[in-house]
Amino acid sequence: MNNKTHLIALDLDGTLLTDKQTVSERSKKIIQKVRELGHIVVIATGRPHRASLDYYNELNLDTPMINFNGAYLHHPTDQKWKVLHSPLPLRTAKSIVQTCYDMEVQNIMAEVLSDVYIDRYDTKLMEIVHTSKEENPIQIGSLKNQLKEDPTSLLIHPRDEHIVELRKNLDRDHASVIEHRKWGAPWNMIEIVRKGMNKAVALQRIAHYYHIEPNQILAFGDEDNDLEMLDYAGVGVAMGNAIAELKAVAKHETKTNQQDGVADFIERYFQINDK
Template identity: 50%
Template sequence: MKQHLIVLDLDGTLLTDQKVISPKTKAILNQARNDGHQVMIATGRPYRASEIYYRELGLHTPIVNFNGAFVHHPDDKHWGLHHTPIGLDVVHEVVESMHAFDFHNIVAEVMDDVYVHHHDEKLMDIFSFGDPSITTGDLRNYLKTDPTSMLIHAPYEKVHAIHDHLSEVHAEVIDHRRWGAPWHVIELVRSGMNKAVGIDRVAKSLGIAKEHIIAFGDEDNDLEMLDFAGVGVAMGNAIEPLKNIANEITLTNNEDGIAELLMDRLKLTL
């Protein structure tokens, strides 16, 4: 069988709702690697919040973080580091425009440094994973470096209007995606950045053709990835737009959906 590249989103896909990798899924992924296939992670998380799972799986492949804005190889510095941040001028424009809306907070991440527009203990708990440096204060004053990504946290009823504004006014400079429940967050990266861009770079470095990529996802930041992959797989818990474009739909993240599909596709056994 041809070597495949298996691409895994984290939240809602590889991870159960308890944020762990199930023993069955881990065993099948290990079997896939033993059979010569490559396994990689593609996530919206920063590396500091995904390294624990990278190490748990014993991976030795590049990783896609920040939805494609940061692509690197944790164990091979010669592979290259591809970081494509948002311009500071764009950040200032977005922050300025958000003050016309009712929003809770804005967060900017510069690799492993976090900048929070308003102090918010609950929100800061999410970003404290991996012990980053956290700075609180108006981003227009405190943020001095082009950020890898931005996040806008807003009331549920305001998210749609903010989403429309970003599409109409800032579409040429940023791409944006919505987080799944319970957080009503819009995540921004530089225009043209998505998981598919990073996966394409990794696949070419490994010499694996597009048709031999199997990608798993569940949210709208996985749309380009599933559309790009030879086999795009939506989890049973995925949003409907993702299921509509997927080549296959598997079981949910709590039902070993990844393991079940790989056992069938790649003829793997426990």
């Protein structure tokens, strides 16, 4: 560790958040202390921005935020900050929807920034959406008919027994135009975004904005949607509960999300006195 300003990128599910989807008091305290030391903390998640803003505000952040695994980069508190939005082509999205119909997945959701489309009414997906019916009414009905614009992302709720087959089909038919990633616990979901979009691409833009070199970046994650980000960061940290592939890429490993692994590593790395 040195005294230069660092950029700290935090995944949410399975990383900063406990299994109950909360930020522990210890994590909040350590994140506040590292920010007081002059370091920059950003959220980098596969979640849509609506499902991340409560955590952003809880941490009192004033930085850009990465959503949809890099397909949407924006600044919640600075409207002048240039937004990066890279949606999927509509034709590709509708082809994937048809593949999902053919395989009889449990459900499919599409997001066009703040607009939400769900193929069939589903309380599990509604919980993920985190939206106000007044501000962002959810449109329920066949995505093949309802979806008229390029979506920021598609979210597939597969049946457990066909996840591998579904991902093989996505590779076979759409590998040149999409990225597909599996969400970590507690959601069993596959998210699809435009090819070339990942957390590392967005994080690189944030680092450039703050004039921070990769070796001054800490990134924390637990799933395959964090692979590029941890590989890009000079200090890539896999959670104790991370998948094996991520641990192989990461330069460091910390405790699990249930053991405040993010806070524990930051505290030790920056030699913070947690008193």
